[in-house]
Amino acid sequence: xxxxxxNLLIGFGHVFEPLNLxxxxxxxxxxxxxAVLPGLTLVMGVVLALPFTYGMxxxxxxxxxxxxxxxxxxxxxxxxxxxxxxxxxxxVPLLWDGYTxxxxxxxxxxxxxxxxxxLGGGLVAAVVMVxxxxxxxxxxLTFSTPEYFAILFFGLASVVSLGGATLVNALISxxxxxxxxTVGVDDTYGTHRFTFNVPLLSDGIDYLVxxxxxxxxxxxxxxxxxxxxxxxxxxxxxxxxxxxxLREMLAFKGTFFRGTLTGIIVGLVPGAGxxxxxxxxxxxxSQYGKRRQEMGSGIPEGIIAPQTAATSSVGGAIxxxxxxxxxxxxxxxxxxxxxxxxxxxxxxxxxxTSSNIVYAMFASVFVGIIVMCVIGYFAIKVLVRVLDFPExxxxxxxxxxxxxxxxxxxxxxxxxxxxxIFGVFGYLFERFKFPITPLVLGVILGPLAESSxxxxxxxxDNDWTVFFTRPVSGPLMVVAIITLVYPVLxxxxxxxxxxxx
Amino acid sequence: xxxxxxxxxxxPYVVAGAAAGYLYYVASNFQFHxxxxxxGPDFWPEAILVLMIVTCLYKIVSGLVARNDAxxxxxxxxxxxxxxVEEHTAGSPxxxxxxxxxxxxxxxxxxxxAGYVIFIQKLGFFIATALYLALFIVLGGYRRWGVVAxxxxxxxxxxxxxxxxxxxxxxxxGQEPFSAVTLFLMQVMGIR
Numbered sequence: 051x052x053x054x055x056x057n058l059l060i061g062f063g064h065v066f067e068p069l070n071l072x073x074x075x076x077x078x079x080x081x082x083x084x085a086v087l088p089g090l091t092l093v094m095g096v097v098l099a100l101p102f103t104y105g106m107x108x109x110x111x112x113x114x115x116x117x118x119x120x121x122x123x124x125x126x127x128x129x130x131x132x133x134x135x136x137x138x139x140x141x142v143p144l145l146w147d148g149y150t151x152x153x154x155x156x157x158x159x160x161x162x163x164x165x166x167x168x169l170g171g172g173l174v175a176a177v178v179m180v181x182x183x184x185x186x187x188x189x190x191l192t193f194s195t196p197e198y199f200a201i202l203f204f205g206l207a208s209v210v211s212l213g214g215a216t217l218v219n220a221l222i223s224x225x226x227x228x229x230x231x232t233v234g235v236d237d238t239y240g241t242h243r244f245t246f247n248v249p250l251l252s253d254g255i256d257y258l259v260x261x262x263x264x265x266x267x268x269x270x271x272x273x274x275x276x277x278x279x280x281x282x283x284x285x286x287x288x289x290x291x292x293x294x295x296l297r298e299m300l301a302f303k304g305t306f307f308r309g310t311l312t313g314i315i316v317g318l319v320p321g322a323g324x325x326x327x328x329x330x331x332x333x334x335x336s337q338y339g340k341r342r343q344e345m346g347s348g349i350p351e352g353i354i355a356p357q358t359a360a361t362s363s364v365g366g367a368i369x370x371x372x373x374x375x376x377x378x379x380x381x382x383x384x385x386x387x388x389x390x391x392x393x394x395x396x397x398x399x400x401x402x403t404s405s406n407i408v409y410a411m412f413a414s415v416f417v418g419i420i421v422m423c424v425i426g427y428f429a430i431k432v433l434v435r436v437l438d439f440p441e442x443x444x445x446x447x448x449x450x451x452x453x454x455x456x457x458x459x460x461x462x463x464x465x466x467x468x469x470x471i472f473g474v475f476g477y478l479f480e481r482f483k484f485p486i487t488p489l490v491l492g493v494i495l496g497p498l499a500e501s502s503x504x505x506x507x508x509x510x511d512n513d514w515t516v517f518f519t520r521p522v523s524g525p526l527m528v529v530a531i532i533t534l535v536y537p538v539l540x541x542x543x544x545x546x547x548x549x550x551x
Numbered sequence: 552x553x554x555x556x557x558x559x560x561x562x563p564y565v566v567a568g569a570a571a572g573y574l575y576y577v578a579s580n581f582q583f584h585x586x587x588x589x590x591g592p593d594f595w596p597e598a599i600l601v602l603m604i605v606t607c608l609y610k611i612v613s614g615l616v617a618r619n620d621a622x623x624x625x626x627x628x629x630x631x632x633x634x635x636v637e638e639h640t641a642g643s644p645x646x647x648x649x650x651x652x653x654x655x656x657x658x659x660x661x662x663x664x665a666g667y668v669i670f671i672q673k674l675g676f677f678i679a680t681a682l683y684l685a686l687f688i689v690l691g692g693y694r695r696w697g698v699v700a701x702x703x704x705x706x707x708x709x710x711x712x713x714x715x716x717x718x719x720x721x722x723x724x725g726q727e728p729f730s731a732v733t734l735f736l737m738q739v740m741g742i743r
Binding site for chain 1: 563567571574577579584588590591593594595596601602606607609651652653660661664665671680683684686687690691698703706710718720721723
C-alpha cells in the first residue's frame with residue numbers, strides 16, 4: 051500500500067511537469083471537442099491523436115491519449131442535455147432525463163449533476179483502479195501459457211457475446227481479425243503466411259492501420275454517404291452550470307454507488323465500454339432506484355446513473371490493459387498501441403519494468419478528471435460552439451489524419467493503401483451491421499492467443515484438455531463457453547415466450 | 552421476405568465464406584518443414600477459417616429458412632441497449648435525424664481518396680493534400696469558396712510543418728516539376 055502511494059506520488063510528479071501538464075490540457079480539450087463534434091466518436095478521436103504521439107516520449111504520449119479517453123466520456127452529455135443531440139452513443143440515456151430537465155428550465159441543474167457524476171464516478175473508479183491493478187498483476191505473474199490463452203479466449207468470447215449486434219456477425223468479425231493477425235512470417239517456422247509475394251506483408255499488417263481504417267475512414271465514408279447531415283445547432287442562450295450542494299448529492303448516494311460500480315465492472319469486461327455501461331446503469335436505476343417510476347420525467351437519477359457509469363468505466367477498462375496487456379475497448383486498444391510503439395508491453399511485468407509510466411498514467415486519470423470538470427464548468431459555452439463547425443471540413447481532416455497515421459507508422463504508401471482498404475471494410479461492416487470492435491481486438495489479441503495456444507500444445511504434447519484441467523484456466527474456459535452460449539439460450543427462451551399466432 | 556431480398560441478405564456471408572474457402576486453400580499450401588508431433592504454422596489459420604466457413608454456412612442456411620430478422624441471435628448487452636432505447640423512445644433514439652443515402656457521393660469520395668493515394672507520390676504532399684482537402688469539402692456540399700481555399704491550403708501547410716518539422720515524418724515530396732513546390736515550402740519553413 052505504501053509503495054503504491056509512493057509510486058502514485060511519483061506519477062503525479064510526472065503529470066505536473068510543465069510539458070506533460072500542457073499535453074494533458076491539450077488532451078482534455080481535444081477529448082471534450084471530439085465528444086461534442088458530430089461525426090467524431092471518442093475512439094476515432096483517440097485513433098486520430100495517435101500519429102501525433104510518434105515523436106513524443108512515452109509518458110506524454112500516454113498522458114495525451116488517456117486524457118482524451120477520460121474527457122471523451124463527459125462532454126457529449128452537454129449537447130444531449132442542451133440541444134437533444136447526443137455527442138456519443140453513450141449520451142443517449144441523458145436525453146431521457148437530462149434534456150427533459152432542460153426543457154423544464156433546469157438546464158443548469160442538469161449540467162451540474164452531469165459534472166458531479168463524471169467527477170465522483172471517475173475519481174472513485176480511479177481509486178479502485180490504483181488499488182486493484184498491482185494485486186491483479188501479482189496474481190497474473192503466476193500464470194503460464196494455458197492461463198493466458200484462457201484469459202484471451204474469455205476476452206474474445208465476451209467481446210463476441212456482449213458487444214455485437216448479432217452473434218454471428220460478431221463471430222465473423224472476430225475471425226476476420228484473427229486471420230488478419232496471421233499475415234506475415236510465422237515466428238516458429240519462418241513460414242510466409244498470406245503474404246502473396248508482397249514484401250511489406252512479411253512484417254504483418256500493423257493493427258494501427260486496421261484501426262485507423264476501420265474506425266476512422268470507415269466512419270467518414272458512412273457519413274459521406276449520408277451527406278453530412280448533422281442536426282443544426284439551436285441558438286445558444288444562457289448556458290450555466292449550477293453545482294448541486296453536498297446535502298443534495300448525499301440524497302442520491304445510492305445512485306452514485308450503483309452507477310460507479312456498474313461502470314467499473316462493465317469497464318473490466320472486454321468489449322463492453324462506456325456506452326454499454328451508461329445504458330446498463332440507466333436500466334438498473336429504472337429497475338432498482340427509489341424513484342424508478344419517475345425515470346424519464348427529468349429527475350437527477352436519470353443523469354447520475356448513466357454519467358457516473360460512463361466515466362467510471364475508464365478506470366475499469368485500464369485495469370486489464372495494464373495488468374494483463376489486454377485492452378477491453380477500442381480506446382484502450384489504441385493506448386496499448388501507444389505503449390507498443392514505444393517498445394513497452396503492458397502486462398504483469400510492467401509494474402516491475404516501467405512502474406513510473408503506469409503510475410503516470412494512473413495519475414493522469416485523476417488529474418484529467420478534475421481538469422476536465424474545471425474546463426467543463428468554465429468553458430462549456432465556448433466548447434459547444436464547435437457544433438456550428440461544418441462537419442464536412444472536420445471529416446476532410448479526419449481522412450487526412452487517417453492517411454498520415456497509416457503512413458507515419460512505417461513510412462510506406464502500401465500501409466496507406468491497406469488503411470484505405472480497411473476503411474472500405476469498416477464502411478461495409480457498419481453498413482451490414484458487423485461490429486468493428488471484435489475485428490480490431492482479434493487483430494490485436496490474435497498473435498498473443500496463437501502463441502500461447504501453440505506454446506501450450508508444444509509443452510503438453512498437443513493435449514488440448516490441459517486448458518480445462520488446470521485450476522485457473524479451467525474455470526475461465528468454462529465461463530468463456532457459457533459467455534458464448536448464453537446469448538443463444540437467451541434467444542431461445544425469448545423465442546419460446548413469443549406466442550405462435 | 553422475397554427471394555431477392557433473401558439473396559441480398561445472404562450475399563455478405565456468401566462472399567465471406569467464399570473468401571474463407573479460398574484462403575483455406577492458400578493456407579493448406581503453406582511451405583514449411585514438418586516437425587513430427589508438432590502443430591504446423593497452418594493449423595491456427597486453418598482452424599479460424601474452418602470456424603468462419605461453418606459460421607457463414609449457418610448464416611446462409613438460416614437466412615434462407617428464417618422469414619425475418621427475429622431469428623437473429625443478438626449480443627446480450629446490445630439487446631439490453633436496444634430494449635432500453637425502444638422503451639424510452641418507442642423506436643429510434645431522439646435526436647437521430649432521418650438518414651439519407653447518397654451512394655454516388657460515397658463512390659466519388661472513395662475514388663477521390665484512392666486517387667489521392669495514387670497521386671501523392673507524383674504531386675508531393677502539399678499539392679496532393681491541398682487539392683484533396685478542397686475537393687473533399689466541395690464534394691461534401693460546402694460551397695463557401697474562400698473558406699474552402701483557406702482551410703485546405705492553410706491546413707496543409709500546418710500539417711506539413713507539424714509532421715516534417717516536429718514529428719520528423721518524411722512526407723512524400725513528389726516528382727519533378729511538382730517536387731519544387733514542396734522543396735520551396737520546406738526551405739521557407741526551415742525543414743531539412
